Amino acid sequence: MPAEMRAVIAGLQALRGIRKVSAATIVAEVGPLTRFSRPKQLMGYSGMVSSEDSTGSSVRRGAITKTGNAHLRRIVGEAAWAYQHRPAMSPLLKKRQEGLSEEIKEIAWKAQHRLCSRYRRLLAKGKIRQKVATAIGRELLGFIWAIGTQVEKEQRSTKDRSHAA
Numbered sequence: 001m002p003a004e005m006r007a008v009i010a011g012l013q014a015l016r017g018i019r020k021v022s023a024a025t026i027v028a029e030v031g032p033l034t035r036f037s038r039p040k041q042l043m044g045y046s047g048m049v050s051s052e053d054s055t056g057s058s059v060r061r062g063a064i065t066k067t068g069n070a071h072l073r074r075i076v077g078e079a080a081w082a083y084q085h086r087p088a089m090s091p092l093l094k095k096r097q098e099g100l101s102e103e104i105k106e107i108a109w110k111a112q113h114r115l116c117s118r119y120r121r122l123l124a125k126g127k128i129r130q131k132v133a134t135a136i137g138r139e140l141l142g143f144i145w146a147i148g149t150q151v152e153k154e155q156r157s158t159k160d161r162s163h164a165a
Helices: 002-014 020-030 039-046 068-084 091-097 101-126 129-164
Strands: 050-055 060-062
Touching: 002 129, 020 129, 039 050, 039 060, 039 068, 039 129, 060 101, 068 101, 068 129, 091 101
Parallel strands: none
Antiparallel strands: 050 060
């Protein structure tokens, strides 16, 4: 496995709910995350975006489209359940974050706060738990994109510095 892929797998493990197998699956299913210029494109690729029925000025949003990568959708959906718990740094998560840049750790910590509060807010509105997990999964893809592109950017700058030396 190329060093770039190993680095992205290690970076994704900074997120709660994503360990080695999940991270490797995401990287294998998606490939280089920089091929998506925005997180919304990755969300669309996964099929975790709402369907739309529009006529004239009326816009009706429905269930997720499910037209994307089913394996990616399932892995991210399972990882989303971890955000029902309050933000915390478990010893295992700290160990997985060893050796990662501060930027990546910061993105992962921001993900914990944002996704947990969104999970609780949607539940408080009376939403169904499974739909809440799907919404959290869709947003988790944005954080996966952010970490993946950050790792790939760090890899490029390291490679550029080694070529310049």
